[in-house]
Amino acid sequence: MMGVWEIVLRSLLAFALMMVIARIMGKPTIAQMTYHDFVASITLGAISANLAFNDKLAVWKILTAVIVFSGIAYLLMVLSLKNRILRKWLSGEPTVLIQDGKILERNMKKLKVSLDMLNQELRAKAIFNIEEVKYAILELNGHLSVMRTSDSMAVTIKDLNLKSDTKLSFPIELIMDGTVISNNLKQNGISEKWLDAELHKKNLSLEKVNYAVINSEGKVIFDEYEDHIRHAIDRE
Template sequence: MPHWIHIVWRSAAALAVMFLMTRLLGKKQLSQLNFFHYIVGITLGEVAGFISLEVESHFMLGVAAILVWTLIPLGMEKLSLKSKLVRDWFDGKGTVLIKDGKVLEDNLKKSMFTSDELLEELRKKNAFRVADVEFAVLETDGNVSVMMTKENQPLTPKSLGIRVPNEQEPQTVIMDGEMMDEPLATAGFSRGWLGTELEKLGVAIENVYLAQVDGYGQLTVDLYDDQIKVPEPSQREVLWATLRKCEADLELFALATDQNKPRKLYESCVKRMQGVIEEIEPYLKR
C-alpha cells in the first residue's frame, strides 16, 4: 500500500477517534478551558498527529493512548462533581482582583497579573475606570468577571420597580421557505393561522426565508428579496389603543348621562377597565 494512502486512512481514523473522544468528554472541554483541560487538549492533539503520520508504528497503540488520555480526565470530571476538594484541586479557584472598588495588589502578584493586563481586561468589559468597578475576579479559565458599582450598572425594569412578564422563546415556524410543524405546534398555532398571517403581510410562503412567532403571537418574517418592505407587527399596539378607547368611551358615557344609576354603572365599568389595563400593560407596552 502506498504511504500516502496509509496516511489518509490513518488520519481519517484518528479524526473519527478524536471526535468520539471529544464528544465523550463533553462541551465543558470546549467552553471552560482550565489548566487540566489545556494539557489534555494539547496531548490528545499531539497523539492524534503522531498516529496519523507515523506509519511504522502500530495504529492501535495510538488509539490506546488517546483512550487513556480521555478516560482519566473523564473520571476526574465525574469525581469533581461529587467532591469540592477535587474540583478545587483540578479546576482551581477564582482570584479576587478588585474588591469594594480597591485593587488587591497581592492577589495580582499571585496570579502574575500586571496592571496593564488588568486594565485591558476591564476595558473588554466596558469598564474604563477602576473606580467604576465594585468587584472583579480572575476566573479559572483566565477570564475576568466584573461587577460595576450600583450607579454604573445599566437600568433594568426591576431597578425601576416595573413588573414585566417572562419572555418566552420565539419559535421558528418557517425556515428556507418550508413550514416547521413542530415549532408551529409548540407556539400553539396551525398551518391555517400561519397562512392567514402571511396573507395579511402580503407575502407568499415560498418567498419567506425565515419566520418566527414570539410569545405574544406576533409573526416576523425575513424575505429572500431584501428590497421588499414588510410591515412591522402591530397587534399589541392595536389592542392597547382599543382598550384605551373603550376606557375613554365609558368615561364619556358616564359624563353624558343624567341618570344616577347608569352613571354609577358606567363609573364601575371604567374602574374595572382601568384595572384590566393596568394588569396587562406590562405585556402590551414593551
C-alpha cells in the same frame, strides 16, 4: 510511505474518535476550559494527529494511548466533581482582581494578567471606569465576571416600582438559512399554515427569508436575504 487513501481513512478515524471523546466529556468541558481540560485537549489532539499522519506507529498502539488517556481525563473529571480539594488543584479557583474599585496587583501578578488585558475585558462589558466596579473576578474558564457598584447599576422596572405585563419566553426559531425548522414547529404546536399566514402578512415568500424567530416577547421577526440598506458598513 502512506498512500493518500490511508491518510484519508486515518484522518477520518482520528476525527471520529475525538468527536466521541468530546461527547463523553460533555458540554461543560468544551465551554469551560480549565487547566485540566486544557492539558487533556492538547494531549489528545497531539495523539490524534499521530493517528492521522504517523505511519511509523501502529494504529492499535495509538488507539490504546487515546483510550487510556481519555479514561484518565474522564476519571479525574468525575473525581473532581466529588472532591472539592482535588477540583481546586485540577481546575484552580476563581480569583478576585478588583475589589471596591481597587486593583489587586498581587493577584494580577500571580495570574500573569496585564492591565491591558483587564481593561479590555472591562470594556467588553461596557465598563470604562474602574470606580464603577465593586468586584471583578477571573473565573476558572478565563472569563471575567463583574459586579458593578450600586450607583452604577442599570435601572430596572423593579427599581422604578413599575409593573410589566410582558411575559418573556424562550425564543422559537422558525426558519434558518431559508429552511423551515419543522421540529421546532411540532414541539411548540405551530402549524406551517400559520407560518405561511405570517409570511403573507409581510408580503414575503419562504425563498426571500433567511431567518425567522418568535422572540422572547412573542413577536415574529423575519430577516430577509435582501437587507434593503443603502449604505452598509463593511469594515475588516
